Amino acid sequence: MTAKVGLVVVSHSARLAEGVVEVAAQMAPDVALHTAGGTDDGRVGTSFDKVETAVAGLLREVEQVVLLTDLGSATMTAESVLDMLDDDVAGRVVLADGPLVEGTVAGAVAAQSGADAAAVARAVAEAAGSFAGAAREPAPGGATAGPGSAPATAGPGPTPARQPAAGLGAGDAEALTATLTLRNKVGLHARPAALLARLVAGFDAEVTVNDVEAASVLALMGLGLGQGDEMRVRARGAQAADALDAVTTAVADGFGEE
Structure with a gap:
């Protein structure tokens, strides 16, 4: 089913916009x-008519629209289109401020999870920081895991036991943790990271992986985790146990890549 928010990618290059999408x-x-x-x-x-046509087309498909732009003049064109919108639809269209590629990915994943236009725009704005700020975890043997790291051999391994999280404050008494080992060959690359982010967004719980927000696809990708690397998952909230079980199952299934 189509999400309630759609995105328009405004770029100086048609091929760049198509590639991002x-x-x-x-x-x-x-x-x-x-x-x-x-x-x-x-x-x-950039073209005023192209942007206007894209926005009008999306408004016939979805409830709200978020625009992303690559450079200043593209932003000016998008702002001109917003200024010309009729009052009855103006509130349904938002111009987001963030990096084009990372922002589009983060915004699209947020929209896929059911976020409204304001939340999608926030995901776009936070995209660059989410990716750049993700911690790099030590890989087996002491090397830093990251894109291009050599994958370790991962066996099936036992299903981790659910445990209360250590070092919690009084308000965190219901937090649960598990340590999981990535089995799929390419680890938390784009598609598995997106699947995981969408998965945890469906629960009434706060979930982190290696201390980054699990609902952020860019933060997950920024961890650079590969096959054989460990994921320290922490879940807290009304559906913490269900969220942890779902993540455990997804990892054990290799995110459908096995």
């Missing part, structure tokens, strides 16, 4: 993603 669509298959790239005659630049 292609990547985001892999992680948010139910989100309507439209492009408005290049000028009307195919040159590098």
Whole structure:
């Protein structure tokens, strides 16, 4: 089912906009993603008519629309389109401020999880910090795990026991933790990270993986975890146990890649 928020990617390059949408669509298959790239005659630049058409088209498909732009003049074009919207639809369209690629991915995953336009725009704004700020975890043998790290061999391993989280304050008494080992060959790359982020967003619980927010696909990708690396999962809230069980099952199943 199509999410209630759709995204318009506004870029000076039609091919750039199409590429960004292609990547985001892999992680948010139910989100309507439209492009408005290049000028009307195919040159590098932006087009008021293309942006307006993309927004109008999406408004016929979804409840709300979020626009993302690559450079200043694209932002000005998008702002001009917003200024010309009729009053009855103006409140349904939001211009987000954030990095184009990371922001589109983060915003699309948020929309896939049912977020409204304001929450999607926040995900876009936080995207760069989420990715850059994710901690790099030590890989087996003392090396730092990250993209391109050599994967370790992972066996099936036992299902981890659910445990109360250590070092919690009084308000964290219901937090649960588990340590899981990634089994799929490529670890927490884009698609598994998106699946995990969407999964935890469906529970009334706060979930972290290696101390980063599990609902943030970019934070998960930024951990650089590969096959054989450990995920320290912590869940707290009304559905903490259910969320932890769901994450454990997803990891054990190799995120459907085995």
